[in-house]
Amino acid sequence: MTYEEEIAPHREEITRLNAEIMERLARRVEAAEAIAEVKRRHGKPVVDKARERVVLDQVRAQARGLGVDPDGAERVFRTIIDICVKAEECR
DSSP, X not given: OOHHHHHHHHHHHHHHHHHHHHHHHHHHHHHHHHHHHHHHHTTOOSOOHHXXXXXXXXXXXXXXXXXXXXXXXXXXXXXXXXXXXHHHHHO
């Protein structure tokens, strides 16, 4: 088996997973926008640092349980939170 033949199915899996991640990111943004609407109706700020810390702590714990680098997972989710906050602010 050649290198290309051997690596092709793994690359196809990465491509499929990337699409799935993007679909879920879009759903997360939609959920964040819905939360922003509730916050606005109740006069609450969009950014909630205490809630962000809870989410990041959960992500770190889940990452550890799955054998994923917790620091890396936290960086990814900080970026996801930033994307969601920007979407919330634009609504």
